[in-house]
Amino acid sequence: MEKIADIIESIANEKGLEYADVAERIKTAFIQTAKKVIGEGLEYDVQIDKASKELRLYEHILVVADDDERLDETHFISLKKARQIDKSLEIGDSLNYELNLENYGRTAAAALSKEIEYHIGKLIDDKVYEKYTALIGSLVIGVVTSVGNDETTFVEVGETKTLMSRKNRIKDEKFKVGDTIKALIRSVHFDKRLGIKIELTRTSPKFLEALLKAGVPEIKEGSVIIQNSARIPGKKAKVAFFSTSPNVDAVGTAVGVKGVRINAVSKELNGENIDAIEYSADPAIFVARALSPARIISVKIEDKKAVVMIDAEQKSKAIGQAGINIRLASMLTGYEIELIESGSSEHKDNEEGLKNLKALFGEE
Missing domain, CATH: 3.30.300.20 (K homology (KH) domain)
Structure with missing residues (x-):
């Protein structure tokens, strides 16, 4: 296939993927297509010529002894015949035959198209999974796209679809399409029906901690530490703070002047009452x-x-x-x-x- 490198680069740019990752998935797509169209039991290899930008598909045949019982001219070739093609070959080497999927007609073209679509889609899913698995426990902001009959709230975070079940939503909290909401990434896993399933929560104590970290610079910087927190979502919470500096009042810093910081967090939590407590090792x-x-x-x-x-x-x-x-x-x-x-x-x-x-x- 001519200029496959340009196609790979185009896919990488369009989908925000690395060129090398796309190239590997394209190679896999060609090999899987060859197995379906040419033969499952054969060994294939794919190489991309950087200069010509062409992709070359090869079939490997193993060179064996002239009296080897495995000789079948499909998977194995005798040393004698192999040297008629290339005198430098030895037992154990591979003889490579270049193949062209275009010679196998529309069936091959259709199969290749499906394989490329599948493997690029799988690559995108893998990258999304890696990205959001690393973000478990992180605060995100998204837009509500729909609300299911079971009150599951579907939220778009960036260009990624996520969901929040009823149990992970604060009691009596209602969302409508177009609402912008904050939540915590609770879990990421593969679902047979939905693909990658990214679950959000607003009921976890860690969501409260993430909001405090976002709203109190001293917590983000590390001069004030959240030792622990406990919540009954939508009703009341308690958070234990301590300071790493004798000059910083942990509780006063977290609460803010006239309670402005803690009240902002309470408002986000649907009016949840928050007790700020100074932690003690005793x-x-x-x-x-x-x-x-x-x-x-x-x-x-x-x-x-x-x-x-x-x-x-x-x-x-x-x-x-x-x-x-x-x-x-x-x-x-x-x-x-x-x-x-x-x-x-x-x-x-x-x-x-x-x-x-x-x-x-x-x-x-």
């Missing part, structure tokens, strides 16, 4: 802070359980509406939290046990 302090706005008397860590002493009037704040505050505090810290009211029998038992322990060691 589990007891961290648990106490995580239960804000409640004021805590004390925290005792028992393996993965935190026993929290609290005044009765603070208990409802610690629990929160429908238990949301204590659930998020537990999710954020990783501890099961048990609340004990000050003055309760459990409190007295704890105090008595503490007195006995002190007496044992001779302490007042």
Whole structure:
């Protein structure tokens, strides 16, 4: 085929692909076509002449001994016959015959066209898969193209189609065609029906973290770190921050002047209430802070359980509406939290046990 190099370059430019990648897929398309049209069991090779820009298709025949049992004149040729063609050939060398698919008529042309279309399409899919797999966990902006009957939202990110299922959308959130939305790339995989399936989410705690990173330069630069986050999407979230610099107030920086930064994120999350908490490496302090706005008397860590002493009037704040505050505090810290009211029998038992322990060691 004449000037195949120009065709490869044109495809590469049009599809935004590398020339070398397209060239390899074109070679594969010619070989697969040859197997279908000429013979499945033969060995083929394809070379592109850079000077003439022509593609050459070859059939390989292995040179074997004159008495080799495999001799069939199709896959193998005797050394004697091979040297009649090229005296330099030895046993184990390949004798190459150039083939021309144009000699096999319209069937070959149609088969080649389908093979090229398939392999270039597969190359595009592979590149999209590689690109978006590397972007899992990243924030993207796209435009809603349609909404399915099952409320799956289809979003175009750049020139790539993605989707967001109902479960990955904040409750009561509605989108219509043409809306511009932000989301997090949740997963990328191949689907037999849809091809590459790129799933978005707006419910993951990582989406909240990505929004904060985008809106707070100090987080992006690394002077403020998000230690952990927990969400009940659309209702409430807690985020633990710490500063890598003594001159930077982690919580104040994340919240912004008059709450402008944290409020912008809350607005994007459909009004989700966000508690910004200063992280502590001391589990007891961290648990106490995580239960804000409640004021805590004390925290005792028992393996993965935190026993929290609290005044009765603070208990409802610690629990929160429908238990949301204590659930998020537990999710954020990783501890099961048990609340004990000050003055309760459990409190007295704890105090008595503490007195006995002190007496044992001779302490007042």
